[in-house]
Amino acid sequence: MKKTGRILVVDDDTDVLNAARLYLKQHVEKVDVETNPKLIPALLKEYDYDTVLLDMNFTEDVSSGEEGFTWLEKILEIDPAMAVVLITAYGDVEKAVQAVKMGASDFVLKPWQNEKLLATVTSAMNLSQSKRDSQRLKTQNAVLKADMEQPYQNIIGESRAMEQVFQTIEKVAKTDANVLITGENGTGKELVARALHRRSNRSENVFISVDMGALPESLFESELFGHEKGAFTDAKESRAGRFEIANGGTLFLDEIGNIPLQLQPKLLSALQTHEIRRIGSNKTSKINIRLVCATNENLGEMVKNQDFRQDLLYRINTIEVKLPPLRERMEDIPLLIEHFLKKYRTKYKKEIHGITEQATDHLKEYHWPGNIRELEHAVERAVIMTDEDELQKGDFLLTSRPENNDQLPVAGLNLEEVEKTVIRKAMDKHEGNISHAADELGLTRASLYRRLEKYGL
Structure with a gap:
């Protein structure tokens, strides 16, 4: 049977550490040992442990267990899902009860019986995995709940142009090939992404959608890859990114042309290595997703203008689905x-x-x-x-396009003035609704935001 799990044993007695390592390494994948508890935060940041075996007393002639309780609190503050087993030569029921109330998963006495130690560690590792799964599902359910509240309609069409789209979906859906969906705003790109997922081998797993055009640039990396508690000012708790949440399913990145140039290498690396790293962490996590992207931009022109990496375009564009206007x-x-x-x-x-x-x-x-x-x-x-x-x-009150330049309500043909006036009229017409104004102007929300800022509107 393949050994799994990674354990950290912290005790100031090297004999205890050697005994634990020699026995446990026969049953788990990796056992790390440490005599200095002050190194615990650095170790937890560097490695992905399932369980920590923690001595309760690190000061000679002290048997109160207060040190163990202090480090228990710090460990759980760093990683609330960690399973911590406290070990001591001075065990009693009161300490055991107090430790469990504080969040320890169990309590063992030394010298221990090997079979008892293994059973305790195995149970703790299972508990840790359950906690992590629960956290992931909680985040996943929150995302899915928000996603389900979005309006959804089936793809409607019998035209020749749509028949070609349907044929492509049927050919591609069962594969894990990355798909790029192109088309103007409002053509139904997300509906096609969902259709690909429903017909794929991942249909029983999640479909996670990210609107890259609606994200502030400062949140791109955190949204995609997640972050650890304290990684930046507002990171009050650890959070899984969309790659982690979508693990096993389909990740849909809408308006992929909006991804900042400096973040594109990180996205490319994640797609090449199938690994991601949260902000503020040195640990990598394996991911298994099917990537579907969409854009109304001409990514080829963006590559020529050095606004989009060519190697990233190749990676996301194994198959292209073009939606007709x-x-x-x-x-x-x-x-x-x-x-x-x-x-x-x-x-x-x-x-x-x-x-x-x-x-x-x-x-x-x-x-x-x-x-x-x-x-x-x-x-x-x-x-x-x-x-x-x-x-x-x-x-039906439809907006007619002007037939000639005389109808433009501007003096002269200064392009910036024309654009400013058209944007102002669109915003007035839609009473400040960014999404509706952007749709009518043929812009992404992010592009319209930039223009509004540029013209002070």
């Missing part, structure tokens, strides 16, 4: 209208039986710069506002 699949509009109409008449409890042919033709003639997301918003608004039992052409 809505204007290239107009034959799908009736199906999409039917889907959204059913959704929102139920939500708003409206007796609406359909949409007029004139209204459908009107929607087919529109350019749809916001793609499917814009169409969904248009149908939702029409459902809310209509007083009829059928949606009418007049129920």
Whole structure:
């Protein structure tokens, strides 16, 4: 049977350390020993232990156990999931009870019986693993709960363009190949990522989504790789990153073009080595994820402009799935209208039986710069506002693009002034809603934030 587990034994008696190491190494993968308890914090930061066997008394002629209790507290402060077994030659029931109340997993007397020691250590290692699994599941469930609260619809379409997308999904889903989904904002890139996961061999495991466009640059590394308590000012507790949470499942990085250039080597390394390291830790953890990325950016142009690493692009782009804009699949509009109409008449409890042919033709003639997301918003608004039992052409207030430069409300053709004015109008129109304004402008949220800051809007 393969030996597993890593144990740290801390005692000022070298005979005790040698005895523990010689016996336990026959049954566990690694046994480290140390006489100086002051080195415990450094050892815990450097190595990933399952259990600590800790002497209660390090000062000669002292039998109170206070030193052991002090180091027990420090160990659990560093790693709340650690299983600590206290050992002493002066054991009694009161110390045992106090130690367990403080968080120790067990208590043994020395000289010990080897069989008893092994049983205690094995139980402690199992407890430690259970605690870590529980922490991971707690974090995972919190992420999944937030993720499930996001709106989700099935992929709708019968057009030739969408048939090609479906064919690619079916070919790629069962593999573990990294996939890059490209397309304009609002084309349904996350829906394709979810479809890939549902049809994959990882479908029973988690799907974790990260919107890289919505993250402040300062949080990218912590969000992806996690951090240890005290790693930076606001790190009040240790936290698993999305790579750890997604272990065994699929990790979806939306708007991958927003990842800072200085962080790209770390992402590349994680994908190459299948290992990650939390901020503030020297320990690496193995990860097993299927990576799916999405972007509305031209990553090839970003590589030419040295804003995106070419080797990272090769790594994430084993297979590319290109999503067509809505204007290239107009034959799908009736199906999409039917889907959204059913959704929102139920939500708003409206007796609406359909949409007029004139209204459908009107929607087919529109350019749809916001793609499917814009169409969904248009149908939702029409459902809310209509007083009829059928949606009418007049129920849809669509934003027409200017036909010529004379319609631009600016003097001259200074590009920055034009951009500033267009952004201001989009923000006014959507009452300051960044997501909706960004969709209409064809920008990511991060790109719009940068422009708002640039122009002082």
